[in-house]
Amino acid sequence: MVELVIFVLLGTGAIAGALSVIFAKNPVYAAMGLLGTLFSLGVFYVVNLGHLIAAVQVIVYAGAVLTLFLFVIMMIGVDRVEDTSETIRYQRQLVIGLAAILGVTIAALVIGGEFAWVPLAVDGPIPNGTVENIAGIMFTDWLLPFEVTALLLTIGAAGAIALAYYAPGTSVEDAE
Amino acid sequence: MTFAQVLTPPSVGWIAIAPEIVLGVGAALILLFDVQYKPKRTHLGLATAAIVATAFAFAIVQYDRVQTLSQATADQAADFVATAFPFDAMIVLDANAVFGRFAMLLVTGLGLAAGWRLFERLGARAAEGLALMLLSATGFMFMASSTHLMMVFLGLEVGSIALYVLAGITRERTESDEAAIKYFLLGSVASAVFIYGVALTYAGSGSMNLLEIQGVLARNIFTRPAVLLIGIALMVVGMGFKVSAAPFHSWAPDVYQGAPGGIVGYMAAAAKIGGFAALIRILFTAFPDFISTWGPLVAGIAALSMLLGSTVALVQDDIRRMLGYSGVAHAGFILTGVVAGGAGTGEVWFYLGVYTVQLVGAFGVVAAVTGAATSGAGIDAFRGLSKRAPFLAATFTVLLLGMAGLPLTSGFVAKFGVFTEAWQAGYEWLVIVAVLASVIAFFFYLRVIVAMYMEEPVDEAVAPPGISVRASLALASLITIVIGIVPGPLLSLAGEASPL
Numbered sequence: 001m002v003e004l005v006i007f008v009l010l011g012t013g014a015i016a017g018a019l020s021v022i023f024a025k026n027p028v029y030a031a032m033g034l035l036g037t038l039f040s041l042g043v044f045y046v047v048n049l050g051h052l053i054a055a056v057q058v059i060v061y062a063g064a065v066l067t068l069f070l071f072v073i074m075m076i077g078v079d080r081v082e083d084t085s086e087t088i089r090y091q092r093q094l095v096i097g098l099a100a101i102l103g104v105t106i107a108a109l110v111i112g113g114e115f116a117w118v119p120l121a122v123d124g125p126i127p128n129g130t131v132e133n134i135a136g137i138m139f140t141d142w143l144l145p146f147e148v149t150a151l152l153l154t155i156g157a158a159g160a161i162a163l164a165y166y167a168p169g170t171s172v173e174d175a176e
Numbered sequence: 177m178t179f180a181q182v183l184t185p186p187s188v189g190w191i192a193i194a195p196e197i198v199l200g201v202g203a204a205l206i207l208l209f210d211v212q213y214k215p216k217r218t219h220l221g222l223a224t225a226a227i228v229a230t231a232f233a234f235a236i237v238q239y240d241r242v243q244t245l246s247q248a249t250a251d252q253a254a255d256f257v258a259t260a261f262p263f264d265a266m267i268v269l270d271a272n273a274v275f276g277r278f279a280m281l282l283v284t285g286l287g288l289a290a291g292w293r294l295f296e297r298l299g300a301r302a303a304e305g306l307a308l309m310l311l312s313a314t315g316f317m318f319m320a321s322s323t324h325l326m327m328v329f330l331g332l333e334v335g336s337i338a339l340y341v342l343a344g345i346t347r348e349r350t351e352s353d354e355a356a357i358k359y360f361l362l363g364s365v366a367s368a369v370f371i372y373g374v375a376l377t378y379a380g381s382g383s384m385n386l387l388e389i390q391g392v393l394a395r396n397i398f399t400r401p402a403v404l405l406i407g408i409a410l411m412v413v414g415m416g417f418k419v420s421a422a423p424f425h426s427w428a429p430d431v432y433q434g435a436p437g438g439i440v441g442y443m444a445a446a447a448k449i450g451g452f453a454a455l456i457r458i459l460f461t462a463f464p465d466f467i468s469t470w471g472p473l474v475a476g477i478a479a480l481s482m483l484l485g486s487t488v489a490l491v492q493d494d495i496r497r498m499l500g501y502s503g504v505a506h507a508g509f510i511l512t513g514v515v516a517g518g519a520g521t522g523e524v525w526f527y528l529g530v531y532t533v534q535l536v537g538a539f540g541v542v543a544a545v546t547g548a549a550t551s552g553a554g555i556d557a558f559r560g561l562s563k564r565a566p567f568l569a570a571t572f573t574v575l576l577l578g579m580a581g582l583p584l585t586s587g588f589v590a591k592f593g594v595f596t597e598a599w600q601a602g603y604e605w606l607v608i609v610a611v612l613a614s615v616i617a618f619f620f621y622l623r624v625i626v627a628m629y630m631e632e633p634v635d636e637a638v639a640p641p642g643i644s645v646r647a648s649l650a651l652a653s654l655i656t657i658v659i660g661i662v663p664g665p666l667l668s669l670a671g672e673a674s675p676l
Contacts, residue, residue: 109402136183143186144193144263148318148330151200155311155334158207159341162304166347 003047014040027073031066038062050129189262191241192269192321195231195277199314202227203307210303217302221292221644224306228285228313235277242271260676265385267321268676272521275673276320276453279529283449283536284313287442289648290540293548294438298345305345309442312338316450323461325374325384325411328454332370332418335450336363339443343435351551355434362427363417370414373407377462380404386462393465408470411458412477418451420444420500421507422481429492429500432539438548440496441539444503445532452510452528460518461675467517475515475606481508482613489620495542495553498620499535502579505617506531512610513594516601522671523593529670530586530659534578537652541572544641544649558624560633568641569628571649578656580621581614586659589667 013036020033038061045054086092127133138146190197206223209215215223241259248256260269267273288295288309295302315334322328340363344356374384380403381389398404413424420428432440459470485505492498510531513524545561545568546553562569578585591614599607641649659666 140183140186141264142266142326143188144266145324145326145330148327148334151311151314151334152330152337154200154204154207155308155338155341158203158304158307158311159338162301162308162341162345163347165301165304168348171348 006043006047010040010043013037014044028070031069031073034069035062035066038066045129048129049127052129052131052134187258187262187264189259189267189269191234191238191259192262192267194234194238195281196314196317198227198231198234199310199317202230203310203314206303206307206310217296220303220306221288221295224288224310225285227310228281228288232278232281232285235274235281238269238277239271239274242269242274245269246271261323261387265387266324266327267318268323269321270676271673272453272457272525272675273321275525275529275670276449277317279449279525279532280313280317280320280446282529283442283445283532284309286533286536286540286648286652287439287445289644290441290536290652291438291543291548292642292644293543294346294436297549301345305342305439308338308342308345309439312336312342312446316446316453319450320453320457322454322457323386325377325386325458328458329367329371329374331450332414332454333367335446336367336418339447342439342443343431345439346436346549349551351434352436355431355551358434359427359431366414366417366424369410369417373410373412373414376403376407376410378407380407386458389462390464393463405466405469408459408463408466409473412455412470412473415451415455415458416477416507419448419455419507419510420504421477421511422484422504423477425481425485425501425504425507428503429497432500432503433494433496433553434551436549436551437496437539437543437546437553441536441543444499444539445535448503448507448510448535449528449532452514452524455514456521456524457675459514460521464518471515471517471601471603474511475603478508478511478515479606479609481505481511482610483508486613486616486620490616492620493555495546495555495558495624496539498555498624499538499542502617502620503535505613506535506579508613509591509594509610512598512603512606515603515606516594516597518674519601520594520597521674522667523590523597525670525673526663526667527590527594529666530590530656531579533652533655534575534587537649537656538572538575538579540645540649540652541568541575544568544645545638555624555627556634557636559627559631561628561638563633564636565638565640567646568638568649571653572628573625574653574656576621576624578660580618584657584660586656586663588660589663593667 017033017036017038017040021030021037024030024033038057042054042057042062045051045057202224206220206227209223210220245256245260261267262269288306295305298305312335315331315336315338318331319328319335320331322331340356340360343359344352346352377389378384380398380401381392383389383392417424417427428444432444435443459467459474463470482505485501485503485508489498489501489505492501510524510527513520513527516523542553545565546557558572561572574585578587581587581591591610595607595610598610
């Protein structure tokens with residue numbers, strides 16, 4: 001019962017926040033709406049025993065990433081009018097049409113009773129997502145994926161250098 | 177009791193990831209040496225070639241190990257599991273993974289040699305470019321050996337993100353910027369679609385391990401598998417983007433046209449190998465019993481790719497765009513073999529192997545004629561090429577005829593193989609569409625050959641290609657002809673390459 005109340009309250013909050021990201025005229029309001037959505041998702045993770053994920057969600061996304069967003073918004077300037085004219089004709093109509101088809105398909109599936117969620121393959125109670133448990137999994141079963149993410153970080157560093165290291169206004173053909 | 181006593185140590189299988197370790201460590205060493213000692217670019221290139229060769233040697237060792245494993249008896253079961261499914265069955269050491277490594281490393285070596293002029297011109301960025309190339313190869317090789325959807329996704333991201341950067345590495349030109357940002361945005365959407373498919377597959381089957389999914393699906397009968405089916409469809413869409421199958425192909429011609437010429441061949445070939453390797457693994461290992469469901473979906477994508485790729489390629493005046501659309505058609509041809517299910521694995525790998533070699537070679541010729549660091553390659557630059565650069569014209573002809581599937585080239589054997597598999601699987605209509613598309617495709621390949629041999633040369637002189645370019649083009653052409661005449665050994669090698 002408590003879970004249902006939390007889900008309805010924060011689910012509404014998450015959707016309202018997401019909608020405000022799209023519809024808010026002022027980018028600062030959009031960022032705040034995003035904060036609400038991210039925070040609501042964080043609470044969902046707690047309800048589902050994902051304590052570490054919830055903490056990461058709040059610290060990294062709601063904290064660090066959103067602060068970055070706000071910095072960028074402030075740097076560009078809040079009061080500048082943005083050009084929202086569309087260059088692709090009939091884009092809006094096309095999107096509405098496709099969204100309608102998707103909605104009808106999903107509704108048909110739900111009404112037709114085709115949706116069935118399968119319980120997890122693991123036996124017993126769902127383990128608590130504490131730091132200890134996640135660390136244990138991460139360095140045993142998930143060792144290889146954990147190490148492969150190191151490659152991603154290397155690519156990020158090398159890629160940033162590769163993209164930034166050029167002299168503007170020169171031609172690559174000259175460099176011989 | 178300390179924490180270490182609670183944990184069971186992970187099952188590490190060094191031999192199963194040896195080529196990937198070589199490439200990853202090699203990339204890191206190149207970056208470090210470049211900072212510390214400022215080596216000559218030629219030395220960096222030779223070091224990269226040596227790294228790829230070492231990884232290939234380890235892949236041969238793996239092939240030997242797989243041969244031994246296939247003769248394992250029942251009492252060696254524990255040993256078999258530890259060697260074949262290391263890291264708690266995150267990856268697998270089987271013939272499918274090893275063949276993927278062979279193809280991937282061959283393409284990396286050829287691409288490095290054929291596009292070497294680009295790295296020469298990158299100045300101080302050359303080391304980063306080479307390291308990114310090695311790292312992207314690592315990612316796509318992981319895709320070929322993953323038995324866990326999270327590993328497939330990580331391999332996909334490692335491979336693709338390095339490719340996004342390589343597409344935009346010549347920032348001096350806006351076309352390169354545009355190609356990179358286009359590839360990045362569309363590629364990110366495709367990755368998001370794929371990971372959503374993974375999430376729904378997890379929701380529908382309770383596992384992300386392909387072998388476990390297969391087990392769950394074999395033990396249970398799902399009367400309402402809608403969630404799972406949507407998951408499969410989204411994963412097919414995500415991989416369809418990576419291999420540039422229609423209707424998810426729109427990025428390919430633009431990116432091939434805008435990215436620096438020296439890297440396009442590797443970029444196109446590597447993404448195809450990685451995408452198809454993962455697609456084969458996901459569909460054949462996890463969902464073999466759902467073939468009646470995903471078969472028609474794949475067949476539809478294949479038919480659309482072949483027809484759209486072949487017809488749109490006809491009207492392209494830029495060779496790189498033409499090769500891009502021809503790549504869409506070839507993705508369709510390869511998917512023709514995928515609809516046959518596990519029986520078609522060998523034919524699909526054979527096609528992938530010979531086509532990607534032709535692709536790297538063809539883009540190598542384009543880079544040699546129109547520049548390794550530039551964008552675009554109008555057909556005008558190829559008029560009368562036979563008189564200005566007979567070697568380039570001859571190799572390009574061989575490679576194009578191979579792609580067209582002329583008898584006595586490897587392309588013919590490859591096409592014949594996948595079409596036979598599709599026919600035996602009951603997709604007669606698809607084979608008819610495929611033959612029709614092959615005939616259409618002949619025209620645009622011939623058009624380039626006619627322009628090279630029968631039209632008046634333009635005045636532009638072609639700079640003589642370097643030794644590495646000539647060697648790689650000669651090797652690619654030689655492979656195309658020799659495999660076309662004696663396909664037996666490669667056919668039997670690819671035939672072994674079915675997933676465990």
